[in-house]
Amino acid sequence: MNAAALDIAQRIRSGETTAASVLAETRAGIEAGDRALNCFTATTFERARSEAAAIDARRSSGESLPPLAGVPYAVKNLFDIAGVTTLAGARVNADNPAAATDAHLVARMHEAGAVLVGALNMDEHAYGFTCENTHYGATRNPHDPARVSGGSSGGSAAAVGAGLVPLSLGSDTSGSIRVPASFCGVFGLKPTYGRLSRTGCFPFVDSLDHVGPLARTVGDLAAAYDALQGRDSRDHACAQRDVEAVGITPLLPAGTRVGILGGWFQDWAGPAARRVVQMAAEALGATQWCELKSAAMARAAAFVITGAEGGALHREKLQARYADFEPASRDRLVAGSLIPATWVIRAQRARKVAYTEALQLFERFDVLLAPAAPDYAPLIGSETFKINGRTVPTRATLGVLAQPISCIGLPVCAAPLWPEPDGVNLPVGVQLIAAPWREDLCLAAAAVLERAEIAYAR
Amino acid sequence: MTDSTDSLRPYVRAALELQGYEFSEEHIAEITLQFARIESIARIILPPAVDAEALPDLGPAPVFRP
Numbered sequence: 045m046n047a048a049a050l051d052i053a054q055r056i057r058s059g060e061t062t063a064a065s066v067l068a069e070t071r072a073g074i075e076a077g078d079r080a081l082n083c084f085t086a087t088t089f090e091r092a093r094s095e096a097a098a099i100d101a102r103r104s105s106g107e108s109l110p111p112l113a114g115v116p117y118a119v120k121n122l123f124d125i126a127g128v129t130t131l132a133g134a135r136v137n138a139d140n141p142a143a144a145t146d147a148h149l150v151a152r153m154h155e156a157g158a159v160l161v162g163a164l165n166m167d168e169h170a171y172g173f174t175c176e177n178t179h180y181g182a183t184r185n186p187h188d189p190a191r192v193s194g195g196s197s198g199g200s201a202a203a204v205g206a207g208l209v210p211l212s213l214g215s216d217t218s219g220s221i222r223v224p225a226s227f228c229g230v231f232g233l234k235p236t237y238g239r240l241s242r243t244g245c246f247p248f249v250d251s252l253d254h255v256g257p258l259a260r261t262v263g264d265l266a267a268a269y270d271a272l273q274g275r276d277s278r279d280h281a282c283a284q285r286d287v288e289a290v291g292i293t294p295l296l297p298a299g300t301r302v303g304i305l306g307g308w309f310q311d312w313a314g315p316a317a318r319r320v321v322q323m324a325a326e327a328l329g330a331t332q333w334c335e336l337k338s339a340a341m342a343r344a345a346a347f348v349i350t351g352a353e354g355g356a357l358h359r360e361k362l363q364a365r366y367a368d369f370e371p372a373s374r375d376r377l378v379a380g381s382l383i384p385a386t387w388v389i390r391a392q393r394a395r396k397v398a399y400t401e402a403l404q405l406f407e408r409f410d411v412l413l414a415p416a417a418p419d420y421a422p423l424i425g426s427e428t429f430k431i432n433g434r435t436v437p438t439r440a441t442l443g444v445l446a447q448p449i450s451c452i453g454l455p456v457c458a459a460p461l462w463p464e465p466d467g468v469n470l471p472v473g474v475q476l477i478a479a480p481w482r483e484d485l486c487l488a489a490a491a492v493l494e495r496a497e498i499a500y501a502r
Numbered sequence: 503m504t505d506s507t508d509s510l511r512p513y514v515r516a517a518l519e520l521q522g523y524e525f526s527e528e529h530i531a532e533i534t535l536q537f538a539r540i541e542s543i544a545r546i547i548l549p550p551a552v553d554a555e556a557l558p559d560l561g562p563a564p565v566f567r568p
Contacts, residue, residue, distance in 0.1 A: 340546050341547050348544045351540050379533050387544055394547040437539075440539070
């Protein structure tokens with residue numbers, strides 16, 4: 045199923061089809077297609093049947109339907125789903141009791157009429173950029189199954205990229221929506237830190253954790269984002285802001301100034317990543333380069349804060365059940381738990397410095413453009429990859445272009461472009477970055493690339 | 503083991519003990535490598551790479567709010 049979410053909702057609204065029919069088609073697609081990709085760790089078809097039936101009953105009774113009525117979607121398996129154990133990609137969570145209630149955003153999607161069909165694979169505890177999960181298997185890239193889907197929201201991106209569902213939810217601590225969106229060729233939105241509630245999500249790094257949607261079109265992404273917004277006092281980080289709806293056809297205001305991020309964001313970009321930035325810059329009419337000089341500091345700060353908070357969060361279970369943790373990341377978690385407090389304090393200060401510099405950039409520009417990942421998705425099992433002559437560790441480095449931005453909480457839309465310099469059928473994403481709370485500009489800039497037919501899901 | 507990891511190993515061993523972990527020497531060496539990787543990336547925000555002016559004293563580590 046490659047239909048857009050909004051098209052599905054419209055067809056159900058008009059009576060052309062029913063939510064039950066859409067669900068049946070989606071289920072068949074998942075059962076046939078997921079064997080090769082390993083996106084899903086659980087399906088929730090009974091619940092979905094009930095949600096779809098409720099939508100069809102509402103239509104039959106003449107009720108007006110909500111914006112995502114009957115649209116199938118799935119969530120990264122760190123979102124609570126009532127009746128399902130929240131794995132967060134970890135074997136150590138497999139024996140936990142099932143969640144009693146839905147995560148806040150799952151409840152919001154239900155209110156918007158969406159139909160939940162399952163939970164999606166991820167790197168254990170969201171600590172990774174490849175979605176190679178030793179316990180639950182690797183999620184494969186829908187455009188080349190020999191390659192990674194990216195992570196940690198790999199299941200979320202691959203399921204949408206493969207057309208198994210038109211929408212999904214993921215989380216992004218240091219790039220975990222943007223990197224897999226880039227590799228799987230879908231749009232992803234990491235909103236401003238604190239925009240969307242994380243209540244009912246398994247935490248990783250509280251001071252960096254974001255949640256957001258992934259979709260095949262900008263309109264679907266915007267519709268999901270609008271449905272997800274709203275206050276929630278149960279998440280201490282959730283800003284007490286009114287819903288600022290962007291609508292399904294976000295338009296970039298005339299005179300919008302787009303700056304191209306150089307320095308760090310070019311140094312860590314390979315030829316394909318540079319090419320997609322060039323393509324996007326041409327479509328956006330961007331000619332001016334700028335630099336976030338503190339990007340390296342922000343990346344370092346993200347690394348330290350992630351290690352310290354993540355290591356502290358899991359310390360007791362690491363002591364008790366070390367052998368049950370993901371072999372690829374458990375020693376990094378232990379090492380993180382040893383980070384001195386003085387480093388963390390300096391990291392927080394570095395974060396403030398980078399944030400202040402970014403705000404100064406937004407006096408000159410409205411949107412900043414950068415690659416979302418250094419290169420195409422690497423092959424599954426790659427321990428290292430080469431970027432501009434440097435050989436670097438894969439799992440820790442794929443987020444190098446995303447980390448400085450999430451560290452300072454800015455909203456970003458990742459848009460998938462297809463550079464094809466040598467006939468390679470693989471995407472690389474760009475990041476469209478705006479000032480805090482200006483998700484509308486990120487989405488509008490992505491819509492420009494979509495209308496120019498250079499950013500799209502295949 | 504490099505010079506860098508050699509110099510970090512006593513800290514890692516002591517910190518692991520303080521945290522209540524019990525690992526073999528071989529395993530401590532592996533965790534030291536991971537810690538050294540974090541340290542190598544963190545170096546840019548640690549003295550003497552950054553002076554006091556570059557990272558002004560903002561009081562207690564600020565809670566981040568955009």
